[in-house]
Amino acid sequence: MLARSLxxxxxxxxxxESEEIGTVGVGEATIPPIRELNAMLGIDEDAFVRATQASFKLGIAFEDxxxxxxxxxxxxxxxGASLGTLPFQSYWHELSRRDADRAGPLLAYSLPGMAAAAGRFCRPSPDPRNALSNISYAFHFDASLYARFLRSVAEGGGVERVEGRAVATRMTADGAIEAVVLSDGRTLDADFFIDASGFRGLLIEEALKTGYEDWRHWLPCDSxxxxxxxxxxPPRPYTRSIAGPAGWQWRIPLQHRTGNGHVFCSAFLSADEAEAQLRSSVAGRPLAEAKRLRFTTGRRRVAWNRNVLAVGLAAGFLEPLESTSIHLVQSAITRLLALFPDRGFAPADLAYYNHATAREYERIRDFLVLHYHATERRDSAFWEHCRAMxxxxxxxERLDLYRSRGRFFPAEFDLFLEPSWVxxxxxxGVRPAAPDPLAAVHAERLAELLPRIRGTIAAAVTAMPPHERFIAEHCRAPAAA
Ligand SMILES: Cc1cc2nc3c(=O)[nH]c(=O)nc-3n(C[C@H](O)[C@H](O)[C@H](O)COP(=O)(O)OP(=O)(O)OC[C@H]3O[C@@H](n4cnc5c(N)ncnc54)[C@H](O)[C@@H]3O)c2cc1C
Known part of the structure; x- marks a missing residue:
């Protein structure tokens, strides 16, 4: 992104980069803005899907x-559709209260949701009058193949790649970073450093001691x-997230394999038990050793400190429940480009960057906490803890507002918008005590309009090909080596 823009x-x-250290090697589910990144980089989507053994993602199924x-x-x-001055769910709440059968489930008003349930996929129609224009999608892909793919894009764009292991930093008199020293004695000096070194935060933390805000009291999973x-x-066009006694498991379907994982809280479950639960519930044959990871959910106190900007895991970590981490890298670089510094590093630029980043992480954090806290589960100490925390x-504030009349208002730097929250x-199980009173204005029309919208969506879904056939016709990857 930088090479394209500067x-x-x-x-x-x-x-x-260091082959010896490698990448974290997980991170295979994404959200729709990644398509903007691909477009900005001039990436051909079919070529990208083939190169990364990818499949298409229309959302996430939350089980248990x-x-x-x-x-x-x-x-x-x-x-749904825009029917008046209120958001769609207000009309759905109104009709549900009067005639639940006629209103049907909220999911029946989502084209990607119904297509996912039917195992179907196609790209959106460019014609805005066509129901198929409302398809929003992202990808599941093999993280190491994606890293390799992006590396070739970056090198093609003029980025010079140096293989080596950083072992020390040289600082300026006023506490900024002057150079990175490699294990073989080479040094790399620069005006500006982007720390993408993973959880360790080689520059932002080990050199600059920036500090970290720990959010485990809100998001207790740490492993x-x-x-x-x-x-x-055949790969499903969606991610599965299956809750268990002390966390949840992911299922990410790729063309050549399935990514599985167990995210859990070590205070309630040992790693051995977590691995046993994972092994006993996966389908298919294990293709590698199980990989164990520990993490601390939270964010760096500031992501941009002096002449170091932290991105990715070096900037913070929000567990993978809504597949947001890769997006946060994209969003960080987009924001950096909007505030690109000169050697003076204007304090106002850094302050705005850090403010925006902090709010962005906090909004996502709240969305994740919602999944854990608003549960009816009482079957384990972990869920009791989440309900009571x-x-x-x-x-x-957002929960209270929705529980009152089903209202939701956007906040600055929200990544997840109203439909996702709803x-x-x-x-x-978070439901309004009563529908928005203004929805009653259209009460008579709703009983006729809403079933018509459902019908249009159902008909559009039957016109879509099965996900597997779409891949076979457009972007089947070569068999994995
Ligand atoms: C369990 C889990 C599941 C996840 N699932 C998802 C998901 O579904 N979707 C999603 O979007 N994200 C997910 N993520 C996050 C995702 O994996 C990361 O955001 C993404 O891989 C980017 O990581 P990174 O580049 O910041 O760090 P890393 O992948 O750790 O890369 C760090 C890089 O720095 C280099 N490096 C480190 N130290 C040195 C050194 N001393 N010298 C030279 N080079 C060095 C390494 O070689 C490596 O190239 C998940 C993360 C975890 C832990």
Whole structure:
């Protein structure tokens, strides 16, 4: 992204990476803005899908989150159509109260949601009058293949890659970073450093001691185990998130294999037990050793400190429940480009960057806490803890507002918009005490209009090909080596 945007004759970009250290190697589910990144980089989507063994993602199925045996879906994109001055769910609440059968489930008003349930996929129609224009999607892909793919894009764009291991930093008199020293004695000096070194935060933390805000009291999971298995069914066009006694498991279907993982809280479950639970519930044959990871949910106190900007895991970590981490890298670089510094590093630029980043992380944090806190589960100490725990005031306000009349208002730097919040609140059993009184204005028309919208969506879904056939016709990857 930087190579595409910065003037080549004035800015040189060097990427330092260490094969010896490697990447975290997980992170396979994404959200729709990644398509904007691909477009900005001039990436051909079919070539990208083939190169990364990718499949398409229309949302996430949350199983056993509300209560054991219950399932709901968080689809990408909006619900229904715009019918008046209120958001769609207000009209749906009104009709549900009068005639629940006629209103049907909220998911019936989501084209991506219904397509996911039917295992179908196609790209959106460019014609805005066509119901198929409302398809919002992202991808599941093999994280190491994606890293390799992006590396070739970056090198093609003029980025110089240096293989080596940073072991020390040289500082300026006023506490900024002057150079990074490699294990073989080479040094890399620069005006500006982007710390993308992963959880350690080599520059932002080890050198600059920036500090970290720990959010484990709100998001208690601190461990994960990843275990890829052979594909045992055609890839579904959605991620599965299955809650368990002390966390949840992911299922990410790729073309050549399934990514599986167990995210859990070590205070309630040992790593051995977590691995045993994962192994006993995956389908398919394990393809690698299980990989164990520990993490601290939270964010760096400031992401941009002096001449160091932290991105990715070095800037913070929000657990993968809504697949947001790769997006946060994209969003960080987008924001950096909007505030690109000169050697003076204007304090106002850094202050705005840090403010925006902090709010962005906090809004996502609230959305994740919602999944854990608003549950009816009482079957384990972990869920009792989540139900009883204190939650951020910003989340409490949103929940109170929705529980009153089903209202939701956007906040600055929200990544997840109203339809996502509504899908998860409804799925987790957060319901308004009464419909918005203004929805009654259209009460007569709703009984006729809403079933018509459902019918249009259902008909559009039947016109879509099965996900597997779409991949076969457009972007089947070569068989994995
Ligand atoms: C369990 C789990 C599941 C996840 N699932 C998702 C998901 O579904 N979707 C999603 O969007 N994100 C997910 N993520 C997050 C995602 O994996 C990361 O955001 C993404 O991989 C980016 O990581 P990174 O580049 O910041 O760090 P890393 O992948 O750790 O990369 C760090 C880089 O720095 C280099 N490096 C480190 N130290 C040195 C050194 N001393 N010298 C030279 N080079 C060095 C390494 O070689 C490596 O290239 C998940 C994370 C975890 C832990």
């Amino acid at each position: 003037p080549r004759d004035r800015v040189r970009i060097t990427l330092l 989150w509300h209560s054991v045996g219950e399932r709901y879906f968080h689809p990408f994109g909006r619900f 994960a185990i990843a275990l890829p298995t052979s594909a045992h069914e 204190a939650i951020p005031d910003t989340l409490r 899908a998860v609140m409804e799925g987790q």
